[in-house]
Amino acid sequence: MPVNMIVCCKQVPDPEAPPAVFKVVNNKMTLPPEVKPVIGQYEEFALEAALKIKDTGGGKITAVSLGNNFVRDVIKKSLAVGADELILLEDSAFEDGDSWSTANALAAAIKKIGTYDVIFCGRQSSDWDAGQVGLGIAEILGIPAVTLARKVEVSDGKAKVERVIPDGYQVIELTLPALIVVTSGIGALRYATLKGIMAAAKKQPVVWKPADIGLEPSKLGAAGRRSKLDKLFQPVKESKCEMIEGETVAEAAAKLAVRLRETKLL
Amino acid sequence: MAEYKGVLVCGELADGKLASITGELLGCGRKLADELKENLSCLLASGAVGEASKEAIAFGADKVYTVEHPALKEYQADSYLQVAEKLAKDVSPRVILIGQTSMGRDLAPRLAFRLGTSVTTDCLNLSIDPATKLLVQTRPVYGGNAQAVFTSESMPQTATVRAKAMSPLERDASRKGEVIPAKIDIDTSKVRTKIVETVKEEAVGIKLEDAPVIVSGGRGMGGPQPFQTILKELADLLHGAVGASRPPADNGWVSEALHIGLTGKIVAPDIYIAIAISGASQHTAGCSGSKHIIAINKDPEANIFREAEFGVVGKYEEVVPAFTSKLKELLAG
Numbered sequence A: 001m002p003v004n005m006i007v008c009c010k011q012v013p014d015p016e017a018p019p020a021v022f023k024v025v026n027n028k029m030t031l032p033p034e035v036k037p038v039i040g041q042y043e044e045f046a047l048e049a050a051l052k053i054k055d056t057g058g059g060k061i062t063a064v065s066l067g068n069n070f071v072r073d074v075i076k077k078s079l080a081v082g083a084d085e086l087i088l089l090e091d092s093a094f095e096d097g098d099s100w101s102t103a104n105a106l107a108a109a110i111k112k113i114g115t116y117d118v119i120f121c122g123r124q125s126s127d128w129d130a131g132q133v134g135l136g137i138a139e140i141l142g143i144p145a146v147t148l149a150r151k152v153e154v155s156d157g158k159a160k161v162e163r164v165i166p167d168g169y170q171v172i173e174l175t176l177p178a179l180i181v182v183t184s185g186i187g188a189l190r191y192a193t194l195k196g197i198m199a200a201a202k203k204q205p206v207v208w209k210p211a212d213i214g215l216e217p218s219k220l221g222a223a224g225r226r227s228k229l230d231k232l233f234q235p236v237k238e239s240k241c242e243m244i245e246g247e248t249v250a251e252a253a254a255k256l257a258v259r260l261r262e263t264k265l266l
Numbered sequence B: 001m002a003e004y005k006g007v008l009v010c011g012e013l014a015d016g017k018l019a020s021i022t023g024e025l026l027g028c029g030r031k032l033a034d035e036l037k038e039n040l041s042c043l044l045a046s047g048a049v050g051e052a053s054k055e056a057i058a059f060g061a062d063k064v065y066t067v068e069h070p071a072l073k074e075y076q077a078d079s080y081l082q083v084a085e086k087l088a089k090d091v092s093p094r095v096i097l098i099g100q101t102s103m104g105r106d107l108a109p110r111l112a113f114r115l116g117t118s119v120t121t122d123c124l125n126l127s128i129d130p131a132t133k134l135l136v137q138t139r140p141v142y143g144g145n146a147q148a149v150f151t152s153e154s155m156p157q158t159a160t161v162r163a164k165a166m167s168p169l170e171r172d173a174s175r176k177g178e179v180i181p182a183k184i185d186i187d188t189s190k191v192r193t194k195i196v197e198t199v200k201e202e203a204v205g206i207k208l209e210d211a212p213v214i215v216s217g218g219r220g221m222g223g224p225q226p227f228q229t230i231l232k233e234l235a236d237l238l239h240g241a242v243g244a245s246r247p248p249a250d251n252g253w254v255s256e257a258l259h260i261g262l263t264g265k266i267v268a269p270d271i272y273i274a275i276a277i278s279g280a281s282q283h284t285a286g287c288s289g290s291k292h293i294i295a296i297n298k299d300p301e302a303n304i305f306r307e308a309e310f311g312v313v314g315k316y317e318e319v320v321p322a323f324t325s326k327l328k329e330l331l332a333g
């Protein structure tokens, strides 16, 4: 049976940019232009979870992204790897939201989409790392959810999920429609094929404005926040690494052992 | 309008005992409650609560609400939420504290959305602003590249707290408190998930969280084999445990249980040896509490050297065996 899936994908600054380029200026994270936006890592895992289901049972994948100033080539990656449709909630009113306003807007968009069996989210966004929006959407829509999924199978109106727990995993069964929060064990997102890239180039994302999802601007973005960001800062850390050198690498390694004994660390 | 008062800790049991995170939450909650001059209460919901309720008092709670029900034996959101929501509405606390644990990550956002309030996850620091009486919540963001301070006027102010970020109070069995069995019914027909199976992956040797020394390997190890040979030999010599960054776990080179970092385990051993790990913020978020970090990496520019106290530049294939054999000699002599 084909499965209707929605994947929530966020555009974020590359989380793997070298730590030294992350600079807070006037309470805002300010990154140099060479740090490119990407789709968040856990959303890539969520996309892969959906694609795996489409591989086996067939179905439709709609990617939904909320934000402003989307870079089309970046955000259309979901289409290039195999999503069928991309909906952008794109407006300046969506900017600087918190988990509350983001989940509310995404849930409103999902209600408008209407038909879905499984909604996939990542375990946490790759910028604010909150880990809330997926569960918030599930609460608003009144559907069951499972977190930290590393394997998902769908059949007969049910999902069977492997949920990672600290010392192993659980197999959980839940009725659809459901929301599934995906973690990294699902496997890396596949590469886009040339065919996929060409097909994506031809597709245009659907853009929805606040009015399209029936939400007042006062409920959105910065205006709709329930938690106030009072301060963003970077604790200063002093680094002084003693580099141990030697004629050869093996000698350096031996010297490290001696040095650690001297300092009574080992 | 309801009046919101006091601090409520959503506690957890581990192997039938009060979980260590709950002790930490009570320690932090006690301080907040004292600053507010209000009560500290604790919810313990499980198949059987037993002595844990008295323990919660010994660790600082004024009131312990217990709920025992077969549906609470293993954590499932749909049953726990019914309890937490009802109690939060009855007690009407100003602050709710939950652990950033397997349960807390799952429970806290749903509870907050159900109560119509916000939650700040993974807090490292919490205090009360004396002027506004609001909870000041500090947490890492951008993979650990910055920290953010949040406040919220929506009640109850809810936060989850990272393990080991707060200290428990000294256990004091003479502390006075009240145990209140709460009458909360669970409608099991509303539980939409079913745990078919729980599979524990036995950890061999010392548990990562308890190990005084961790020998940790990254993507640069290239495959599963060196984790079982080169790294294990060094870990065994130092009576430590083997750990990993995320890629080796994702690639199935090691068990997921060894994954250290923001989305893995948070560890704080005496000695953390990072081998072929670049030192991304999301990784160091999980090990920066270590007393001493030693880095081995072939790239002299690797960020891990900014975190480390001692470093050697070189390929691990050459560095680690030479290091281990010299260490063996020194430790024997």
Ligand SMILES: Cc1cc2nc3c(=O)[nH]c(=O)nc-3n(C[C@H](O)[C@H](O)[C@H](O)COP(=O)(O)OP(=O)(O)OC[C@H]3O[C@@H](n4cnc5c(N)ncnc54)[C@H](O)[C@@H]3O)c2cc1C
Residues within 6 Å of the ligand: A015, A016, A041, A042, A124, A125, A126, A127, A129, B143, B217, B218, B219, B220, B221, B244, B245, B246, B247, B248, B259, B260, B261, B262, B263, B264, B275, B276, B277, B278, B279, B280, B281, B282, B283, B286, B296, B297, B298, B299, B302, B314, B315, B316, B317
């Ligand atoms: C939201 C989010 C959460 C994340 N959570 C985590 C987390 O919890 N834990 C985590 O680890 N990562 C996490 N990551 C991923 C993280 O950003 C990095 O991608 C990851 O830590 C990189 O792992 P690594 O250092 O092993 O690999 P790489 O960055 O690929 O580094 C490999 C290193 O090995 C060195 N090397 C290669 N060959 C050799 C050799 N023969 N000898 C010596 N050195 C060699 C290289 O010089 C390089 O420095 C997260 C990312 C995001 C966005």
Ligand SMILES: Nc1ncnc2c1ncn2[C@@H]1O[C@H](COP(=O)(O)O)[C@@H](O)[C@H]1O
Residues within 6 Å of the ligand: A008, A009, A010, A011, A040, A042, A043, A046, A064, A065, A066, A067, A099, A102, A106, A120, A121, A122, A123, A124, A125, A128, A129, A130, A131, A132, A133, A134
């Ligand atoms: N702006 C957004 N657009 C689309 N999806 C989002 C957005 N923000 C969060 N999500 C989804 O919610 C998950 C958790 O986000 P967060 O609660 O911000 O950590 C992400 O991995 C995404 O799947």
